[in-house]
Amino acid sequence: MFKAALIALLLAAAIPTAHAQAPSRQEAPASGFNPTATEVKEQDLLNALSKVEGRISIPDTRAATLIQPAGQTWRDYRRGPLLWITAAIVLGMMALLTLFYLIRGRIRIEGGRGTRTVLRFGAFERFMHWVTAASWCVLAVSGLNIVAGSRVLLPLIGQDAFSTVSGWLKYSHNFLAFPFTSGVVLMLLVWVRHNIPNRMDLEWFRQGGGLFGHRHPHSRKFNGGQKAVFWIVVLGGGALAATGFTLMFPFYITDVTGMQLAQIAHGGVSLLMIGAMLGHIYIGSVGMEGALDAMNSGQVDRKWAAAHHDLWLAEVDAKSTPSGHPAE
Ligand code: HEM
Numbered sequence: 001m002f003k004a005a006l007i008a009l010l011l012a013a014a015i016p017t018a019h020a021q022a023p024s025r026q027e028a029p030a031s032g033f034n035p036t037a038t039e040v041k042e043q044d045l046l047n048a049l050s051k052v053e054g055r056i057s058i059p060d061t062r063a064a065t066l067i068q069p070a071g072q073t074w075r076d077y078r079r080g081p082l083l084w085i086t087a088a089i090v091l092g093m094m095a096l097l098t099l100f101y102l103i104r105g106r107i108r109i110e111g112g113r114g115t116r117t118v119l120r121f122g123a124f125e126r127f128m129h130w131v132t133a134a135s136w137c138v139l140a141v142s143g144l145n146i147v148a149g150s151r152v153l154l155p156l157i158g159q160d161a162f163s164t165v166s167g168w169l170k171y172s173h174n175f176l177a178f179p180f181t182s183g184v185v186l187m188l189l190v191w192v193r194h195n196i197p198n199r200m201d202l203e204w205f206r207q208g209g210g211l212f213g214h215r216h217p218h219s220r221k222f223n224g225g226q227k228a229v230f231w232i233v234v235l236g237g238g239a240l241a242a243t244g245f246t247l248m249f250p251f252y253i254t255d256v257t258g259m260q261l262a263q264i265a266h267g268g269v270s271l272l273m274i275g276a277m278l279g280h281i282y283i284g285s286v287g288m289e290g291a292l293d294a295m296n297s298g299q300v301d302r303k304w305a306a307a308h309h310d311l312w313l314a315e316v317d318a319k320s321t322p323s324g325h326p327a328e
Contacts, residue, residue, distance in 0.1 A: 042067070045067075046067065046068075046069060046072070050068070050069065051065055051066075051067060051068035051069070052066045052068075053065055053066060054066050060251055062251055062255055062256065063250075063251060065256055068256060068257075070256075070257050070260055071256070071260065074260040074264065077264065078147070082147060082267060083151065085268075085271060086144065086147050086148055086271060087148075089271045089274065089275045090144070090271075090274060090278075092275075093274075093275045093278045093279065097278065097279065097282045097287075100282075101282075101286070101287065104211065104212065106286065106288065106289055107211070107287060107289065108289045109289050109290050109301055109304050109307070110214065110303070110307065111303065113289075113290065113301050113303070113304075114301050114302055114303040116301075116302045117293075117299035117300060117302060118299065118300060118302050118305050118313065118316060119298055119299055119316075120293075120294040120298060120299070120300045120305070121294055121295065121298045123298070124190075125190060125191075125298075126295055126296075126298055128183055128187060128190065129183075129187070129295055130295070131179050131180075131182070131183045132179075132180060132184060132186075132187060132233070132237075135177075135179045135180040135183065136180055136237075138169075138173075139176055139177065139180055139270075140270070140273075140274050140277070141169070142169035142170065142173040143173060143270050144274075145165075145166060145169050146173070147267060149162065149166055149169075153165065153166075174248060177241070177244055177248065180237065180241075181237070184233060184234060184237035184238065184241070187230070187233065187234065191222075192234075195222055195226075195227045195231065197224075197227055200217075200218060200219070200220070200224075201224035201227055202224070203218070204217040204218075204219060204223050204224035204225070205224050205225075209223065209224065209225050210308075216307045216308055216310070218310055218311055219308060219309050219310065219311060219312065220309065220311045220312045221309060221312045223308065223309070225283075228276075229277075229280045232272075232276045232277075233273075236269050236270075236272065236276075237273075239265070239266075239269045240269055240273070243262040243263070243265050243269070244266055246258070246259060246262040247263055247266065289304070290304035291304070
């Protein structure tokens with residue numbers, strides 16, 4: 001009995017001693033940093049190694065980089081400023097439009113709708129507009145989900161639903177990029193000749209586009225504001241396609257740093273475009289009576305056309321009757 005107790009006592013004393021004598025994985029070498037320690041702080045690892053690389057079996061060795069310093073800046077930007085910028089642009093624009101609606105109300109056709117209409121956009125133009133607009137809306141929502149979904153949607157619908165929804169939104173973002181890009185190219189080809197800026201546009205902007213008051217500045221097929229929207233779509237859409245396809249086909253065009261820059265540019269341009277398009281969607285629907293007809297049936301009220309696109313209406317009338325008198 002006494003012998004057994006003595007052995008137990010010796011063993012209890014020996015175990016910590018033996019443990020202390022074994023070379024510890026946690027022990028820091030002379031540099032003060034041990035990369036194989038069980039708890040390595042990410043920042044220490046990066047300070048010591050500059051980048052963390054894994055082992056891969058595919059031929060492209062660039063894919064082996066798992067973490068590099070620029071990635072941290074990129075991640076910090078996405079976790080902080082990007083969320084605030086997104087909220088400021090999306091919510092700020094919605095607040096501004098609501099305020100504008102409350103102050104100005106709906107811009108009405110003076111004296112109410114008339115009985116005669118004029119064809120503003122043919123079937124192909126409307127098809128091209130809706131393909132671009134519909135794919136743009138899904139791209140915007142799915143893009144916003146990448147930026148802020150885990151903060152906004154996840155708490156509302158839970159992890160399982162969020163994961164399913166995000167998966168489908170990501171597929172939509174990838175596949176709808178193609179009709180969107182095609183729509184932007186078609187718009188450029190079909191409408192560019194009507195969208196070359198000129199002096200009349202400056203006057204249109206000087207008069208605030210006739211948004212306040214009852215006077216409407218002169219305009220041909222597209223006024224200064226619509227030309228601005230056209231160039232935002234063409235240049236913004238072009239930039240989104242260039243940066244977006246760079247991200248969609250990783251390493252074909254650039255390296256990790258290039259893709260991080262492409263994503264920052266993609267997110268930034270898309271936010272500016274979302275802000276501008278919210279304004280366009282507002283004025284094309286609830287903001288102005290008669291405007292949506294142009295993209296639905298293609299036929300607009302002649303009184304609407306005379307107020308907002310007087311010179312265009314005169315051109316259409318001049319073409320439709322040999323004498324130059326308005327067609328009845
Ligand atoms: C040709 C058109 C487009 C292509 C090829 C494209 C492609 C992509 C790709 C591959 C990503 C990265 C997705 C990921 O991180 O998993 C992305 C992110 C994103 N896209 Fe697009 N996209 C296009 C158009 C648009 C449009 C029109 C919008 C908005 C109006 C938009 C908004 C966004 C946003 C906000 C993100 C997230 C950016 C970030 O995480 O910082 N994209 N896009």
